Amino acid sequence: MATGIHLPDHNETIDLQQQVFRLQALLEASRQVHATIREEDVLESVLRIVVRELEMAGAAFPNTGLVYGEGVEPSRETEAGPADVNGTTGNCSPAALPRFPLKDRDGKQMTELVVAAPEGRELTIYESDFLEGLALQAAVALENARNHKRNVDFARVQQDLDAARNIQRSLLPQHLPEIEGYSVGYKSATCYEVGGDYLDIVELADGSILMAVADVAGKGLASAIMSTSFRAAFRALVINGAPLEEIAKRMNQHQWQEGEEARRRYVTAIFLKLYPDHGEIEVVNAGHNPGFVIHPDGSQCQFESSGTPLGLIPGMTYTSERCPFPAGSRLLFYTDGLTEAFRGDEEFGPERLMENFSKCNSRNADGILDALWTAIQSFVEGGPQGDDMTALVLCRMAGGHPASVESRA
Template identity: 35%
Template structure:
């Protein structure tokens, strides 16, 4: 009887020492995992720990995303990712031999040398699978060992998740730095200080919805009595739109330095955009040349929001002569429009970020509101007109996020 008691005491003491050793191992590994900020190193640390703690001849590590597995370590010949997809939602360890009659995939994995599948779990979500085969000792995995292995996998899951978050943070930081640089470059491409022009005053206002945007405007002094104003809206937002905008500006300025007419310039711009962009990319474009000596305005509208020519006498002209948006079809012909200009007239140009600005109820600002504001504030200077509309749009939008780039130009004729 004493021998039995002694044996039980010895077994209990051995089990206690084993548990203490496991806790000590988990504690040391947790310190190691907490220092890791690289997914590959976290996986490698788990691999070494698994080899040392289980003595498995065959094993594999699979990371799970959207209920699909991606094998990152594979020491089981013939194991494929498709074999593991049915197990990616399993939340409990699985002895494959116990499930072979119920699950065909368990029998298939057994044939390939796997014995145990242990899920990684983080916040009740399966982040990965550890697949273990026969051990060097040929001993079966006990419940306590499976519990230890599960704890080990969960430590690895936290380390891998932290590594992912760190990488995402770095990627976000790099993107923000690139966008900041792109924003700086784009701001330098757009005119900031208006030179003096004979017979008119030009005001501009521009806010991209992101750090960089697809709205373009330009003011070019052609001679002492001629200026060109242009505005455009590239489809899409963000970096791709900003890049296309920069290309448009470069091409437009180069063509304006030639002797080509405005309609010919627009035709060439259209072909450049068509030949160098995808089919889902296009640009709405408006350009006008004002001759202060002859008091006339030649313009062309390629699918852009119709600018307002507010006459000193109170009438309103919408400038709609031109043609199709840039980049939709090749070899499009465009028609210019001509307007006589009198002292007190002004030209207002805008992108759809103004009239389509949304309030919290999803309602648009509309061109009707723009029309009314232009009539009520016709006596103001160019910059004052733009500021008045900006304030009205901001008041209308309230706390709703800006949904598109906002650009305005105003030319007040003297």
């Protein structure tokens, strides 16, 4: 026999065989635990392994309502204790029983396994080692199950938001009226999947055109839902032929009567009625940003607010302003997402917006909108969009040019 080679004796051979058996048992237990991606199934699988394979009297995950076998109370938060996995009810407090924590990768405890040995005896070294290994594998499986559930929930929410975004985009004007001698267009970009900006253009029976730009307080899904409600009420009033001042008054009352949440989600709005044959516009501003008009001689005017935002104070009344809109004039309505675009701590601001609008060489709505968006994007230098951005541009073409209609969301 070669020198230096040690052959195991009978007892050592038995120990090695037992270690191999333990590893095989733990491997099989690990396979069972990782065979599911549901959190409750993972925990139930662990309890069955502890009782059936390791032959413990019982096991539980306290405060989850899950227990298997006897001798362990699942939770002290209920009066009688919930039913366990195999239909029995625990009867002993887990305070003095062996506990094996299940921790995530950051070391934070997710839950803990409590085990009751048969006849209240202490666990053997083998049993403790097995349970520690099982707890480690169960922790990995449990964290994977929770991550999977989060991913599934996120995918479901994202799917719903994508559907909501498509619906909201479909509620923007899809077919704008062709107005002889005018160019009208809009552009809208939400900060998130959906937003609280609202824009509408409606052709009335008398040949006038009613336009609205509104901004619901806040951003995201709640504001988007409110803007949809606002649209329904606005369209109903327009169809009934209400005057512009009356529309603002009744929209304010409608928003107020919708309840406390609607009042918190008040709406700033600016309404415009265009009389194309007369070359005149009528405007009501309800707590919104000023509307800009530039005349062909370079003179400018602004339509300031004549009252509070809609839904803020009940019984509010509003006044309209009329203004000539001769050939060569152009108008801009916008939401504050344009002026509140930031570069660091500096905002784009209404002055810079007005400057770019007044100096734009384009004479149609499409070109002006492109120029404004380009100026804002250049200013923020690739920074994230912080708010919904919506703008409406109306131009009266000089020299009898045909109508030009633009719409881009």
